[in-house]
Amino acid sequence: MRSRAAGLAILVTCGLIAATAGRTAAQDRCLVGSVDDDRGCAFGAPRWVGEFTSLTANAVVGGLTAGLVQEFRGGSFREGFMRGILGGAIVYAGKRVAAEGFAGAGALGRTVAASGASAVRNAGAGEPLLDQLTLPAGPIWFTVSTRTKQVRARVDAATLAWMLYGVAEPELEFDAGESLSSLMPVFRTDGKLLQFGNDSVHAAGVTNAGVYFVADVPAYGPEAARRYRAHERIHVLQTDQFAIQWTDPAAQWLAGRLPALRPALRFVAINLSTELMRMGSGLIAEHGDRPWELESIFFAR
Amino acid sequence: MLGLLLAGGCIDFVEPDIAELGAPAVIQATIRLTDLGTVEVDARLVPGLDGAGFRRSVEDPPLEVLGRIVDVDSVSRNGTRRYVASWLASPDIVADTVTFRAPAVRPVSAAAPAIQWLGIRREGEDTVSLDEDEDLRLAIRLTPGDAQPQPQIRQWFLRLGNDSTAFNISADGVPPDTVLVPSQWIPTGDSVGVRLIFSQSSVLRDPPGDYVGVITVDTRLFWTLRRRSLIAAQRSVR
Numbered sequence: 001m002r003s004r005a006a007g008l009a010i011l012v013t014c015g016l017i018a019a020t021a022g023r024t025a026a027q028d029r030c031l032v033g034s035v036d037d038d039r040g041c042a043f044g045a046p047r048w049v050g051e052f053t054s055l056t057a058n059a060v061v062g063g064l065t066a067g068l069v070q071e072f073r074g075g076s077f078r079e080g081f082m083r084g085i086l087g088g089a090i091v092y093a094g095k096r097v098a099a100e101g102f103a104g105a106g107a108l109g110r111t112v113a114a115s116g117a118s119a120v121r122n123a124g125a126g127e128p129l130l131d132q133l134t135l136p137a138g139p140i141w142f143t144v145s146t147r148t149k150q151v152r153a154r155v156d157a158a159t160l161a162w163m164l165y166g167v168a169e170p171e172l173e174f175d176a177g178e179s180l181s182s183l184m185p186v187f188r189t190d191g192k193l194l195q196f197g198n199d200s201v202h203a204a205g206v207t208n209a210g211v212y213f214v215a216d217v218p219a220y221g222p223e224a225a226r227r228y229r230a231h232e233r234i235h236v237l238q239t240d241q242f243a244i245q246w247t248d249p250a251a252q253w254l255a256g257r258l259p260a261l262r263p264a265l266r267f268v269a270i271n272l273s274t275e276l277m278r279m280g281s282g283l284i285a286e287h288g289d290r291p292w293e294l295e296s297i298f299f300a301r
Numbered sequence: 302m303l304g305l306l307l308a309g310g311c312i313d314f315v316e317p318d319i320a321e322l323g324a325p326a327v328i329q330a331t332i333r334l335t336d337l338g339t340v341e342v343d344a345r346l347v348p349g350l351d352g353a354g355f356r357r358s359v360e361d362p363p364l365e366v367l368g369r370i371v372d373v374d375s376v377s378r379n380g381t382r383r384y385v386a387s388w389l390a391s392p393d394i395v396a397d398t399v400t401f402r403a404p405a406v407r408p409v410s411a412a413a414p415a416i417q418w419l420g421i422r423r424e425g426e427d428t429v430s431l432d433e434d435e436d437l438r439l440a441i442r443l444t445p446g447d448a449q450p451q452p453q454i455r456q457w458f459l460r461l462g463n464d465s466t467a468f469n470i471s472a473d474g475v476p477p478d479t480v481l482v483p484s485q486w487i488p489t490g491d492s493v494g495v496r497l498i499f500s501q502s503s504v505l506r507d508p509p510g511d512y513v514g515v516i517t518v519d520t521r522l523f524w525t526l527r528r529r530s531l532i533a534a535q536r537s538v539r
Contacts, residue, residue: 194310219356221356
């Protein structure tokens with residue numbers, strides 16, 4: 001069973017990478033005159049180097065996560081690591097797809113990447129790789145058990161909170177088309193840029209716990225708009241990755257020890273990915289040096 | 302939930318700093334004509350952005366100069382178009398009415414800038430024989446008719462020169478039918494080149510002012526002065 005699932009996962013990963021690898025040189029053009037100008041031009045290495053770096057990084061993160069959790073649970077680090085690598089590779093494939101421009105790319109990429117993150121979580125739990133798949137769609141996390149064929153739904157409280165913020169904020173408008181196409185709540189401004197917290201740098205997009213807010217400034221042109229949206233989609237997949245692999249399992253583990261939490265956590269998913277990334281931002285001051293930003297800039301260029 | 306939001310901080314919304322937002326489309330063009338028949342066109346069109354921030358488009362009819370369609374030479378990333386063209390026409394091209402019509406830009410409300418300005422031509426031969434103490438008279442004629450619209454600036458410049466000396470005269474307005482140059486202002490020497498530049502220019506801005514043209518037309522006439530004493534000496538040598 002495990003070997004069949006692993007084989008299927010490898011096949012899906014390879015297929016998705018092959019399907020999206022043929023980007024043209026035109027898509028790598030430098031972009032000037034927009035809020036982030038030519039940050040995508042900062043990559044001087046050949047494109048395959050970036051792809052390989054992202055694949056490796058996601059695989060290693062998946063491997064280390066599953067290996068350490070297995071070790072913590074008294075299992076084999078090596079076994080968890082090897083299977084976690086596979087889950088990480090699937091996460092990479094999902095990001096690769098989500099950055100593409102076709103209708104539904106965001107939804108497909110998000111589902112694939114979440115399946116990869118679920119595989120990492122399963123590997124850490126010592127379960128078959130595709131045993132339970134956590135698939136976020138808007139503020140709902142669906143957990144599909146491939147063994148029992150049962151589906152369980154939980155609410156991502158952080159996503160719901162940011163959605164409510166988007167609805168309440170008069171400067172933002174819900175982008176139904178993009179939200180449906182990507183299975184992510186998307187809110188856009190009407191010609192304005194975003195400024196987050198005390199950051200003096202104006203942004204074209206902000207992602208918080210699976211919700212992204214994007215500046216809709218037609219003056220920057222369609223290419224800039226494509227990049228901003230692809231960039232934020234990758235951030236959403238990163239927040240999924242951190243939440244599914246790290247923060248939600250940690251909350252579930254805590255619930256096992258604190259019975260008072262159990263009833264709530266049956267219906268609520270704990271997504272602290274934004275807080276994690278914000279902590280990471282505190283450690284790496286330069287925006288463009290943060291690994292998750294580099295990955296988003298690379299995929300969206 | 303509220304705690305999460307407060308922990309994350311809120312988002313502020315700021316206007317992007319786009320200088321050209323809603324600014325008029327602008328075309329700047331220079332047309333140079335000579336009585337050798339050369340025509341040079343150098344124009345730059347900045348369609349800019351409309352009030353909503355969308356890039357304006359450049360459409361038909363295209364740029365037309367002296368009845369000839371001028372194709373775009375290059376388009377930069379911000380939509381600025383450069384038109385560069387040169388061709389050889391009849392020497393009489395300078396005497397024709399100079400016509401220019403900017404390309405259509407959408408969406409703008411003003412008409413595309415267009416001109417019909419007067420040409421100028423030399424009367425008589427391009428080589429003038431003079432005695433040492435004789436004044437120079439250069440006969441020129443403006444093309445009959447009215448300029449549409451009237452150029453805001455008209456100037457003319459006359460330069461007489463050879464390898465060692467040059468003399469310059471300039472004035473506002475149109476040159477007189479006969480330009481008189483006293484003999485003492487004519488550089489010495491056996492042969493003197495004379496160049497007259499008639500420059501017309503205007504800033505065109507039809508209501509409501511969202512399409513601006515800055516048009517300059519330079520027309521150049523050339524003469525060569527020869528000393529009669531030199532011509533006689535050359536004949537006697539033969």
